[in-house]
Amino acid sequence: MIEFEGVTKRYPDGTVAVEDLSLKVETGRITVFVGPSGCGKTTALRMINRMIQPTSGRILIDGDDVTSRPDADLRRGIGYVIQGAGLFPHRTVLDNVATVPVLQGVSRREARASARELLERVGLSANLGDRYPSQLSGGQQQRVGVARALAADPPVLLMDEPFSAVDPVVRDDLQQELLRLQGDLGKTIVLVTHDIDEAIRLGDKVAVFAQGARLAQYAAPADLLAVPADDFVSSLVGRDRGFRGLGFADGAEIALKPVGHTVDGLTLELDADGRPVGWRGPDGLLPTEGTFSDGANLRTITDLVILSPAGAAVRVDEHGRADGLVLVEDLAGRVRTQQRERLAALTQDQVEEAEAG
Numbered sequence: 001m002i003e004f005e006g007v008t009k010r011y012p013d014g015t016v017a018v019e020d021l022s023l024k025v026e027t028g029r030i031t032v033f034v035g036p037s038g039c040g041k042t043t044a045l046r047m048i049n050r051m052i053q054p055t056s057g058r059i060l061i062d063g064d065d066v067t068s069r070p071d072a073d074l075r076r077g078i079g080y081v082i083q084g085a086g087l088f089p090h091r092t093v094l095d096n097v098a099t100v101p102v103l104q105g106v107s108r109r110e111a112r113a114s115a116r117e118l119l120e121r122v123g124l125s126a127n128l129g130d131r132y133p134s135q136l137s138g139g140q141q142q143r144v145g146v147a148r149a150l151a152a153d154p155p156v157l158l159m160d161e162p163f164s165a166v167d168p169v170v171r172d173d174l175q176q177e178l179l180r181l182q183g184d185l186g187k188t189i190v191l192v193t194h195d196i197d198e199a200i201r202l203g204d205k206v207a208v209f210a211q212g213a214r215l216a217q218y219a220a221p222a223d224l225l226a227v228p229a230d231d232f233v234s235s236l237v238g239r240d241r242g243f244r245g246l247g248f249a250d251g252a253e254i255a256l257k258p259v260g261h262t263v264d265g266l267t268l269e270l271d272a273d274g275r276p277v278g279w280r281g282p283d284g285l286l287p288t289e290g291t292f293s294d295g296a297n298l299r300t301i302t303d304l305v306i307l308s309p310a311g312a313a314v315r316v317d318e319h320g321r322a323d324g325l326v327l328v329e330d331l332a333g334r335v336r337t338q339q340r341e342r343l344a345a346l347t348q349d350q351v352e353e354a355e356a357g
């Protein structure tokens, strides 16, 4: 766990970038600092690895004050990824990734072999290893930046706007890749972004900062969407928060209708193996517009219901065979209860937090 205890940073010109910040970052999870430009996100992040010294207060990693260890020793356990990757331009990709392990005494050969594996891990083909950073796309460079930060296998990873220099499509890929990687690695990640959608997508918990790193809200993304703490958070979270919140609601508990059910004169037609072909009705065959399977969230299912000519989403099993239908009314029933459940869970969490001190 990383703990900020009453941390303040006042720059020499008098600017108070962070004022009395207290916050606990959970081990093995992704915590996102989000907020408008200049609110103190980067300053707060860089105090963790002591690139910036707090004016007052303490930061503890697993109970140890970060000031109790030499900088080099501290940073060995903390990977750092920045916007635009910050790669060494005159070193090949492989050597960029191998830099820190070589500095730590790992043989060059061994470090390069692990670097190759790491490149594949972050979704790059190992044969890009001999190129120089300028010979890669922005998204590829960013992946190399992540590989380099992971090379020393640090338990903590700090990421400062890691994906903001790339276009939205690449950004989407990189975000997905980070979530996949984190599923394998379980690092303690602190990620700074000004993009609330990125925060909601990536964060296990999101710290919404106002000016001076004042914590406006610190909550799971689903809770930020369901119950923004104040107008500031509400305006940052933006529109459609109810609909976006459905992305965090499990679709497993929706009542299903049998596949043979006729909806508005339309019946689901199946092929010989039981896979959906389309909706058969008086006007011929209409498309199903997609299917969902176990694990789908309410947002996905709602989208399918809206797109379906029958107003029904088709569920399929692991072989692609239709095994149930979700009709508008069944969806509505689930949507009705899910916000109530979320509010009840929030209240329960608050009670437990209060009891824990």
Ligand SMILES: Nc1ncnc2c1ncn2[C@@H]1O[C@H](COP(=O)(O)OP(=O)(O)OP(=O)(O)O)[C@@H](O)[C@H]1O
Residues within 6 Å of the ligand: 011, 012, 013, 015, 016, 017, 035, 036, 037, 038, 039, 040, 041, 042, 043, 044, 194
């Ligand atoms: N070295 C410095 N000297 C004086 N003021 C600084 C310094 N670095 C940052 N600041 C100021 O501290 C405040 C917080 O800056 P910081 O970079 O932490 O914000 P941020 O939330 O990361 O912003 P952005 O999203 O624009 O990067 C800003 O008002 C900034 O101008």
